[in-house]
Amino acid sequence: MTGNVWFIIGASSGFGKAIAEEALRRGDSVIASSRRGTSLKDLESLGAMLLDLDATSEDATISAAFQKAIDKYGKITHFVNAPGYLLEGPVEGASAKDALDSISVNVLAIMNLTRLQVAYLRTRGSGYIANFGSIGSWHGGSAFSHYAAAKWAVSGFTESVHAEVKEFGINATVVEPGYFRTEFLHEGGGNRKVVSNPLEKEYKGTSVEQARNALNNYNNKQPGDVVKGAKVIIDVLTGSGVAAGKEFPVRVVLGRDCMDGIRAKLASTEKLMKEWEDVIVSTDHDV
Template identity: 60%
Template sequence: MSSSTPQTPNVWFIAGASSGFGKHLALEALSRGDSVIAASRHTSGPALSDLSDRGAILLDLDVTASDETIRAAFARGESALLGSASKVHHITHFVNAAGYILEGPIEAASQQEIFDSFNVNVLGIMNMTKNEIGWLRKRGQTRRGQAGRSVIANFGSLGSWRGGPAFAYYAAAKWAVSGFTESLAAEVKELGIDACVIEPGYFRTGFLNPGGGHRITMRDPLDAEYTGTQVEHLRGLLEQVKDQQPGDVVKGCKVIVDALTRSGSAQGKEVPVRLPLGQDCVDVIEGKMAETQALIDDWRAVITKTDHE
């Protein structure tokens, strides 16, 4: 497959583009001559000024908004590109990168905190995705991707593979996103759309830094009740790893753009249903596979006695 060129650019619609992977994906795509529509809940501050300076179209959009609001944002983005110097104004790549971690023990979460977490991390992604499918299908964009297909990419995590204390709701959300995207990939393949769930390990994106809106501690995390437990230990580890994560987000985004455009290091490959990122994520997945196989081997004689004779 040919790599992206100024004559055949891709058009990226990135939800959650104000920071982290969303922002660095936008920067990487722009560096390759592609067009970017960068969406975030608030785009008026300085966080997105560098994207605007490089030619990105900025849009305010909450991923939990109504279907009508989301589709109107798609239309505004394409209209803005049509009025710019861009030679292509139809969206070819949708990326849903909005999300945050709700930190604390399971019993400490309020119903509102649980709902808010799933509303953004799961329902928001589902909300965006279903509108993206319809947008690509109805507007005939399913053949416009750089390798001949359009792409919808959602963000999972290393937490899609392994749960643990103090981040149960985040792990549950990411497992849901990965399962949803795996189903999505099978459902839209015949429409000419590829789907991929990106599953990063620990990357230095600022995700764990307090005050950025991506790491939310429960209002009453029951610190005294969980003193000396694995919940306290894990929360301490998150503090230690903050800004020391092994993953380089710039390198990660180069791999993502390569994979989603089937170019560069992904030349000749199909868009993968799952795209784990980082040696730490690979280690977790391989460990999970080994543990699961060991469980099946140990219980096979018991768990296979359930069929009708």
């Protein structure tokens, strides 16, 4: 056994589950949690401690879950916050509840978990927190406005947290994957939800319909390998393997598609700055 103890929220599928499996393969201790965490018998058979934990729970419930892990392993060294889902559809088709639920799970839960994790790790004087952003942290697009808003928020929040807590020996990073071959784009489950009023007739033939068709066609054909991604994430969070000797990154970008998307965003932003530079600086006070 190593000295690493991972507490993973959202371990039922995708990256959360892959990170749990990779950490266990390396001989680390893992607490795997989700809303139905105790049903993750395959992770339990690999040696994980299972916990039921809804990411949107009250502070007392979250703290009690952390304490169960500490009681068993004596500490928690790494937190991974991987809950979340895609809310798909035109913005006008989302009800107020759709929007609130999306922000509650994808943003506010991450913020609250991080707050409690920082409070614990600060008393230890060390530790790691990984929150999940996305390629959607860098650009918006038709049919995923709420998802992009959530992921931009998580990336900005995590970057700020890292600056705030690194003096205490705590490192926070946001993982920004491109499209990986997980269950994320499956319809009918908890990972991909459609707005209450999809307005399919009204948006027929538009970029919203095109985006939906693209997601359906891309499902199970995504270029990213989640097993490889999980190995990189653990290397980064342990300073080993591909991360050995490198400065800790506040962003962990995964996948060529995400890298290409970020470079395109940087180029378009620089073009915008150059085109509007005279207007931008014209708003300063005269010297």
